[in-house]
Amino acid sequence: MKNSQMNWYKYASPQNFYPLAGRLWPWFAAAGAAFALAGLWIGFFVAPTDAQQGEGYRIIFVHVPASWMSMFIYVVMAFWAGLGLAFNTRLSGMMASALAPTGALFTFIALWTGALWGKPMWGAWWVWDARLTSELILLFLYLGFLALQAAIDDPRRADRAGAVLALVGVVNVPIIYFSVKWWNTLHQGASVSLTKAPAMAHTMLWGMLLMALAFWMYSIATALARVRCIILEREGHNEWAKHELE
Amino acid sequence: MKPRHKRIALIVGGLVSLGIAATLVLSSFQSNLVFFFTPTQIAAGEAPKERPFRVGGLVKSGSLQRDGITAHFVVTDTAKDIPVSYTGILPDLFREGKGVVAQGKLGADGGFVASEVLAKHDENYMPPEAKHAVDQAQNTAKTLK
Numbered sequence: 526m527k528n529s530q531m532n533w534y535k536y537a538s539p540q541n542f543y544p545l546a547g548r549l550w551p552w553f554a555a556a557g558a559a560f561a562l563a564g565l566w567i568g569f570f571v572a573p574t575d576a577q578q579g580e581g582y583r584i585i586f587v588h589v590p591a592s593w594m595s596m597f598i599y600v601v602m603a604f605w606a607g608l609g610l611a612f613n614t615r616l617s618g619m620m621a622s623a624l625a626p627t628g629a630l631f632t633f634i635a636l637w638t639g640a641l642w643g644k645p646m647w648g649a650w651w652v653w654d655a656r657l658t659s660e661l662i663l664l665f666l667y668l669g670f671l672a673l674q675a676a677i678d679d680p681r682r683a684d685r686a687g688a689v690l691a692l693v694g695v696v697n698v699p700i701i702y703f704s705v706k707w708w709n710t711l712h713q714g715a716s717v718s719l720t721k722a723p724a725m726a727h728t729m730l731w732g733m734l735l736m737a738l739a740f741w742m743y744s745i746a747t748a749l750a751r752v753r754c755i756i757l758e759r760e761g762h763n764e765w766a767k768h769e770l771e
Numbered sequence: 772m773k774p775r776h777k778r779i780a781l782i783v784g785g786l787v788s789l790g791i792a793a794t795l796v797l798s799s800f801q802s803n804l805v806f807f808f809t810p811t812q813i814a815a816g817e818a819p820k821e822r823p824f825r826v827g828g829l830v831k832s833g834s835l836q837r838d839g840i841t842a843h844f845v846v847t848d849t850a851k852d853i854p855v856s857y858t859g860i861l862p863d864l865f866r867e868g869k870g871v872v873a874q875g876k877l878g879a880d881g882g883f884v885a886s887e888v889l890a891k892h893d894e895n896y897m898p899p900e901a902k903h904a905v906d907q908a909q910n911t912a913k914t915l916k
Contacts, residue, residue, distance in 0.1 A: 573897075573898030573899075573900075574898060574899060575896050575897065575898070576897055576898060576899045576901070576902030576903075577864065577869075577892055577893075577895075577896075577902075578864065578892065578896075582896060585896070607782055610778065610782060611775065611778050611779045611782055612775060613775070645862075645863060646862070646863070646864050646890060646892060647862060647864070647889045647890055647891070647892075648861075648862030648863075648864075648865075648887075648888065648889045648890055649887070649889050652806070652889065653806075654806040655806065692782065692785070692786060693789060695786070696789055696790060696793045700793070700797070707797075708805055708806065709805045709806045709807050709808075709809075709827060710806050711806055711807075711872055711889060711891055713891070713892060713893055713894040714893075714894045715894060716894040716895070716896060724893075724894050724895040724896065725895070725896040725897070726896060726897050726898055726901060729896050
């Protein structure tokens with residue numbers, strides 16, 4: 526028991542995490558591609574037409590998983606940022622910075638696919654209802670985090686400033702999730718949640734869950750690959766890192 | 772107290788007070804954050820008289836009448852109704868018995884004159900055959916009542 530604990534703490538050091546991340550990320554990338562292929566195949570060819578929305582609903586297979594990831598990655602990012610702030614661990618801050626671009630990407634995809642879906646179904650690209658507005662604020666939080674970190678030269682200070690912003694912004698995540706419950710919104714309620722049976726046909730649900738898994742794997746792979754670059758950038762002055770770069 | 776514990780306490784305390792602040796702000800915004808008013812709220816006079824606002828509900832079955840490109844229909848929340856007129860192209864998902872959100876103003880006759888009509892769909896996704904089965908089951912349940 527003691528031994529396995531020691532092993533885990535070992536990877537809190539950038540020098541030990543660097544090769545581990547290098548070994549892991551191709552596997553996550555491959556799994557992501559496989560899940561995405563399966564999910565898209567179910568989404569396009571297996572899942573039935575929707576009774577209300579016809580074929581147009583199929584954008585759900587990208588829209589919903591992307592929206593889930595946009596919120597989840599923010600929570601994970603804030604967790605790492607908070608950990609770094611509390612314990613002064615170097616790797617936590619790097620993980621937070623590595624996750625932010627992927628989170629921003631998924632937020633953008635969620636907003637973009639939502640607009641493409643909203644125009645034919647609702648009749649509008651964009652409305653200022655609580656769900657859409659709070660998701661837009663999430664995009665600004667990600668962009669603010671990235672900009673703030675980029676504006677401060679000293680990486681440790683950049684981590685601390687970013688961490689405060691990330692932790693403050695975490696308040697927005699439950700607001701996004703529950704906005705459709707708390708207020709009258711144009712956006713419909715959740716089809717899939719932990720508390721009730723999913724309001725979708727089974728094959729549709731499977732397609733969506735497979736796409737969500739694919740996005741998970743993609744996010745882990747890109748975060749690991751990106752954190753390797755950040756580690757090299759910040760630890761480049763050390764002997765081991767110079768050795769890696771050769 | 773180690774400096775580390777102090778930092779953790781600060782972070783946790785900060786998050787808790789932030790959460791409380793956000794809850795208070797949101798609950799005081801409660802009435803202003805609504806995207807639309809229901810016909811019941813309008814009947815109770817809660818909707819603004821002068822300003823444009825949105826009304827949301829279901830399109831009452833059998834109420835849609837077309838007069839050229841102007842559509843007249845009734846929006847209901849099953850308790851109260853409000854007649855709506857709209858000139859323009861209705862969205863594809865606009866159907867009797869389905870959700871709708873219309874933006875506009877109250878006319879002099881108490882009717883609602885819409886400048887924009889949006890369709891609001893629900894969170895249920897099912898193939899047409901399943902939908903048909905559900906509708907049939909509901910109709911049977913209605914006739915049994």
